[in-house]
Amino acid sequence: xxxxxxxxxxxxxxxxxxxxxxxxxxxxxxxxxxxxxxxxxxxxxxxxxxxxxxxxxxxxxxxxxxxxxxxxxxxxxxxxxxxxxxxxxxxxxxxxxxxxxxxxxxxxxxxxxxxxxxxxxxxxxxxxxxxxxxxxxxxxxxxxxxxxxxxxxxxxxxxxxxxxxxxxxxxxxxxxxxxxxxxxxxxxxxxxxxxxxxxxxxxxxxxxxxxxxxxxxxxxxxxxxxxxxxxxxxxxxxxxxxxxxxxxxxxxxxxxxxxxxxxxxxxxxxxxxxxxxxxxxxxxxxxxxxxxxxxxxxxxxxxxxxxxxxxxxxxxxxxxxxxxxxxxxxxxxxxxxxxxxxxxxxxxxxxxxxxx
Amino acid sequence: xxxxxxxxxxxxxxxxxxxxxxxxxxxxxxxxxxxxxxxxxxxxxxxxxxxxxxxxxxxxxxxxxxxxxxxxxxxxxxxxxxxxxxxxxxxxxxxxxxxxxxxxxxxxxxxxxxxxxxxxxxxxxxxxxxxxxxxxxxxxxxxxxxxxxxxxxxxxxxxxxxxxxxxxxxxxxxxxxxxxxxxxxxxxxxxxxxxxxxxxxxxxxxxxxxxxxxxxxxxxxxxxxxxxxxxxxxxxxxxxxxxxxxxxxxxxxxxxxxxxxxxxxxxxxxxxxxxxxxxxxxxxxxxxxxxxxxxxxxxxxxxxxxxxxxxxxxxxxxxxxxxxxxxxxxxxxxxxxxxxxxxxxxxxxxxxxxxx
Ligand SMILES: CC(C)[C@H](C(=O)O)[C@@H](O)C(=O)O
Ligand SMILES: CC(C)[C@H](C(=O)O)[C@@H](O)C(=O)O
Numbered sequence: 001x002x003x004x005x006x007x008x009x010x011x012x013x014x015x016x017x018x019x020x021x022x023x024x025x026x027x028x029x030x031x032x033x034x035x036x037x038x039x040x041x042x043x044x045x046x047x048x049x050x051x052x053x054x055x056x057x058x059x060x061x062x063x064x065x066x067x068x069x070x071x072x073x074x075x076x077x078x079x080x081x082x083x084x085x086x087x088x089x090x091x092x093x094x095x096x097x098x099x100x101x102x103x104x105x106x107x108x109x110x111x112x113x114x115x116x117x118x119x120x121x122x123x124x125x126x127x128x129x130x131x132x133x134x135x136x137x138x139x140x141x142x143x144x145x146x147x148x149x150x151x152x153x154x155x156x157x158x159x160x161x162x163x164x165x166x167x168x169x170x171x172x173x174x175x176x177x178x179x180x181x182x183x184x185x186x187x188x189x190x191x192x193x194x195x196x197x198x199x200x201x202x203x204x205x206x207x208x209x210x211x212x213x214x215x216x217x218x219x220x221x222x223x224x225x226x227x228x229x230x231x232x233x234x235x236x237x238x239x240x241x242x243x244x245x246x247x248x249x250x251x252x253x254x255x256x257x258x259x260x261x262x263x264x265x266x267x268x269x270x271x272x273x274x275x276x277x278x279x280x281x282x283x284x285x286x287x288x289x290x291x292x293x294x295x296x297x298x299x300x301x302x303x304x305x306x307x308x309x310x311x312x313x314x315x316x317x318x319x320x321x322x323x324x325x326x327x328x329x330x331x332x333x334x335x336x337x338x339x340x341x342x343x344x345x346x347x348x349x350x351x352x353x354x355x356x
Numbered sequence: 357x358x359x360x361x362x363x364x365x366x367x368x369x370x371x372x373x374x375x376x377x378x379x380x381x382x383x384x385x386x387x388x389x390x391x392x393x394x395x396x397x398x399x400x401x402x403x404x405x406x407x408x409x410x411x412x413x414x415x416x417x418x419x420x421x422x423x424x425x426x427x428x429x430x431x432x433x434x435x436x437x438x439x440x441x442x443x444x445x446x447x448x449x450x451x452x453x454x455x456x457x458x459x460x461x462x463x464x465x466x467x468x469x470x471x472x473x474x475x476x477x478x479x480x481x482x483x484x485x486x487x488x489x490x491x492x493x494x495x496x497x498x499x500x501x502x503x504x505x506x507x508x509x510x511x512x513x514x515x516x517x518x519x520x521x522x523x524x525x526x527x528x529x530x531x532x533x534x535x536x537x538x539x540x541x542x543x544x545x546x547x548x549x550x551x552x553x554x555x556x557x558x559x560x561x562x563x564x565x566x567x568x569x570x571x572x573x574x575x576x577x578x579x580x581x582x583x584x585x586x587x588x589x590x591x592x593x594x595x596x597x598x599x600x601x602x603x604x605x606x607x608x609x610x611x612x613x614x615x616x617x618x619x620x621x622x623x624x625x626x627x628x629x630x631x632x633x634x635x636x637x638x639x640x641x642x643x644x645x646x647x648x649x650x651x652x653x654x655x656x657x658x659x660x661x662x663x664x665x666x667x668x669x670x671x672x673x674x675x676x677x678x679x680x681x682x683x684x685x686x687x688x689x690x691x692x693x694x695x696x697x698x699x700x701x702x703x704x705x706x707x708x709x710x711x712x
Pocket of ligand 1: 092
């Protein structure tokens with residue numbers, strides 16, 4: 001059965017990093033992956049071409065695809081747009097919501113070759129391997145009512161943090177399954193001492209626990225989780241949390257590794273259709289210079305193969321190839337240590353291809 | 357004019373750490389501070405004695421006081437209480453709200469004597485000195501509507517993230533003034549690419565900026581702020597943000613120092629009436645053993661003197677005394693390095709008193 005892959009390069013460094021990832025994708029096709037690859041517009045690129053961050057055509061093609069590979073969206077030229085519906089981010093949020101990609105997997109993995117890039121002491125982060133499971137289509141990101149309006153003679157801005165049981169349950173199951181397949185430990189992060197929405201969250205996680213007797217479930221308040229990530233991150237195996245806390249904690253966790261240019265992510269729906277993208281942003285300051293690190297995007301192709309295209313062997317081949325270029329000492333500027341000459345985006349992509 | 361100070365020891369290690377702080381407070385009275393000191397019940401201690409975390413009498417006395425010194429609230433024996441209104445935390449939240457203590461100051465200061473306690477590399481945190489200004493009486497902590505209810509045959513949990521212009525403006529002013537008195541840099545943290553409530557936040561901060569031409573205002577999304585705190589925390593001088601983001605970021609920032617047992621906080625209203633408390637919690641696991649670090653509470657007395665009682669010289673004397681016991685090598689267990697014998701809570705308090 002032939003699969004459909006839609007590539008959405010987006011903005012900033014998006015086009016140059018996805019270009020390298022597509023090379024690897026093509027190598028996978030030569031290695032037996034039956035898939036077609038096409039490209040579309042999203043984010044600022046969508047705004048510039050069609051006036052909207054998520055053109056109808058892009059959405060239709062994304063829905064018809066088995067997997068989407070996204071570069072990154074956003075940049076200063078669209079930052080002044082006040083209407084949230086017309087900003088590049090809305091392209092991303094619209095894809096997540098319309099494809100129902102509620103399950104966001106964000107690994108924070110320290111590559112031993114890059115251990116010294118971390119701002120944390122080596123003994124604190126050596127061997128770090130956390131998987132953050134973030135709910136991606138609910139919570140305060142999408143809750144209604146929301147807006148800015150006049151009340152009692154002044155403006156008020158408001159959003160709604162809301163979760164229904166079924167939303168919590170389905171992300172809970174993704175996380176329990178993930179913990180089962182990994183180290184067997186699941187930490188659910190909430191603010192159940194203050195927020196009712198997260199009291200329900202904790203309740204549903206507790207209710208699921210007996211179905212996964214092989215998984216050890218714990219709970220942590222979000223403020224404490226932010227502290228523990230800094231203090232002793234290796235205590236965590238899998239973390240599950242809502243959309244907003246997941247946004248904050250997954251970025252903090254990613255930064256613990258010191259090399260966010262290495263970290264991929266997957267966003268999946270019930271059918272395992274997925275959008276796969278690097279954790280880093282569009283880095284407008286270095287866009288178009290050919291210096292960006294394509295490895296997170298290449299590793300996002302690996303996640304795509306593993307989670308959406310049922311091709312785990314190819315995923316492993318990519319991951320091994322990335323490990324091998326790191327072993328060879330190849331470094332783009334973001335992960336280069338003093339004294340090493342950095343390689344270009346393209347040279348890095350070519351090296352992974354050669355090692356594949 | 358004689359001042360009134362209300363001491364609320366609270367739960368866990370609260371009583372033992374406030375005991376040491378009160379010794380210093382008494383030394384300040386001997387040194388000329390005209391103030392009366394009385395004690396009251398809050399948190400679990402309030403629940404156990406009167407069935408409520410914030411007894412009416414405590415609230416009335418807190419309102420009548422110029423300043424409140426709080427130990428800590430909460431513990432496992434009250435964790436199973438499902439009704440948020442009856443939990444120890446409600447004592448804290450009730451005091452904040454009823455005294456209108458909207459301005460929460462949380463310094464993240466690295467003591468050079470304790471630099472090695474940080475989980476971050478020395479060069480990343482040496483000299484760290486951040487002041488987080490957190491809005492404390494609004495946002496999602498207090499927003500209505502909130503609750504858990506049945507909708508379409510299932511439960512939903514919801515909270516409201518809401519800010520009115522005047523709430524943003526008054527905390528903004530506290531932060532601009534603070535930046536002016538410090539390094540002149542203010543970073544406002546929001547999620548204005550997703551949340552309308554924080555679009556208004558950013559708008560109001562921008563509107564205030566021209567009144568403080570000597571302060572350099574910048575904006576950062578909360579996920580990026582969590583990353584930047586881990587990556588390069590010394591880029592920050594003063595950070596201003598809402599209640600929930602402030603909860604998360606101030607704990608992460610505090611942990612960067614590696615010694616949260618050292619960090620005080622102040623919560624102030626428009627009249628500078630304040631509640632002063634350590635950043636750490638009630639640490640039920642070590643309560644009653646006489647090993648807790650009283651320095652954060654003692655330093656909270658210094659904040660009280662500076663911000664609520666207009667006695668900055670006494671505040672400085674306390675801070676110098678704390679520096680001097682650290683120079684002497686005295687360490688409670690939480691900040692003791694391998695090979696040093698830790699001193700008790702009481703011995704630490706006595707040492708500060710001797711150095712005062
Ligand atoms: C760009 C932004 C809307 C997005 C989010 O907040 O989810 C990003 O920070 C992320 O984490 O993917
Ligand atoms: C105990 C809790 C309600 C409180 C908060 O969330 O504000 C605490 O974490 C804090 O930061 O003072």
